[in-house]
Amino acid sequence: MNDDELREHLDSAVDLLARAAPIALQYFREPIEVENKGGDTYFDPVTRADREVEEFLRAELSRRFPGYAILGEEGGEQAGDPALAAAEEVSGKNSALAARAAGRFSKLRWVIDPIDGTRAYISGVPAWGILLGLQDGADCLLGVMQQPYTGETFFASRGQGAWLRRQGEARQMRSCANTRIKDAVLYSTHPEMFAEQSAAAAYRRVAGAVRLTRYGGDCYSYCLLAMGQIDLVIENGLQPYDIVPLIPIIEESGGRVTNLEGGTAERGGFVVAAGNAQLHEAAIELLNGNA
């Protein structure tokens, strides 16, 4: 995908989330039924806001980008159709071009988290966000996070920087370039993410080394990291849709995000984000007991 195409996809994603924002906002801090997806032992809330935002985004993405795959928290995986995408792209052009386009489109996938941080959402805390990302295979091309209550849109695409737009003003975000582990502020959504024994030990080694630990935040924490306000985010048990749209925002601000082994974060699980590469390495070493 060339720069112009990337910019067009980003503009579409930003526009769609701006239109999804009122859907989420209309139920925020209003009486809303909360269902539990987690069964008796675990509270995993979902609301009509989650469902309606995702339905809106799926319908719009299918219409604007026929043939792209879509992964969403509530609706699951919808396979792409390269031929359809290619046909749309080159409609009226020749079939060789269509075949080439089919190859190009075969791995493109939109990733939706309609409300990342549903627990924050139902608690009235504006730390949730609507997430939308675009992947080309394992590569995360662009990502957008929209927080409708504060009116913030965080967005990034490969090679074009990470930005925060609010009240019509856009500001480029840059993560902390120099913070060392002893001065770092570390965020996680909840200590129970590290309930399992080895995860708890790993987390404690980092928590004991930093200046300040804080909880709460969900997707908002990764945007604070991109702004250089905080230095580390470590979380466990993430799903791909929780993190994929945030990867470009983190990386384009100058930060680094991987799994516990230092590999790609796109599959979720145990995720380690840092404002700079040295800090990321220090955190990975501590987490793995090598420091």
Next chain:
Amino acid sequence: MNDDELREHLDSAVDLLARAAPIALQYFREPIEVENKGGDTYFDPVTRADREVEEFLRAELSRRFPGYAILGEEGGEQAGDPALAAAEEVSGKNSALAARAAGRFSKLRWVIDPIDGTRAYISGVPAWGILLGLQDGADCLLGVMQQPYTGETFFASRGQGAWLRRQGEARQMRSCANTRIKDAVLYSTHPEMFAEQSAAAAYRRVAGAVRLTRYGGDCYSYCLLAMGQIDLVIENGLQPYDIVPLIPIIEESGGRVTNLEGGTAERGGFVVAAGNAQLHEAAIELLNGNA
């Protein structure tokens, strides 16, 4: 203090915090030096934002309300001068009235937390607030919480309800009237508030009984409780200025807030706030190991 006087004091407090808001906001998410008041073993941050907001409020309160006592996080206690307050109040009137006024004013105290949640503030999270309350002896007459980034003002005074104003619209807040402990959402600022063994055991008994525990929030949590968005806030190690301005907001919304023993929360320490009296009683029983 009669209703008209109370309303005038509340209007002054709301107006002062609206004028203090830009002072705090100008340094928010900007590079700002963070000092540590806590020494080597404990990180207790303070910034010029804390100091400048408090200086502004002290100067304005001294001018508008001469003779009232002032307690603030950064500047400590400033004793009131009943004679001065009375003289101002009845200037031009007779001395018997002055003497009566002196009695009335002898216990009035403004309570300031210039930035409640400095850790959130320096992390870029809009869960901090500027707090201002007015006490008559042990009684909390009114309280205001201002969150400049989200543009929210939460305020309450005795007998006049609890309100949230944003973008020119005021909405009366009502806490959850019926939530039971098994369905409750419990907030605390940080698990380390309960590091001490007996506090940890007490907290765990409640945390194990509710539907959802969350961390992060500072003063914002108590306002969410007043809105009926969350049901319980339990915190430890609070100072009087952390809680006094929030007591009227909690109580006027229909909630209840006390210390661990069920006595007044105005001295801080271990604080238990709930959206209704039954839930509060259930939490107190669990905390004290009686349930």
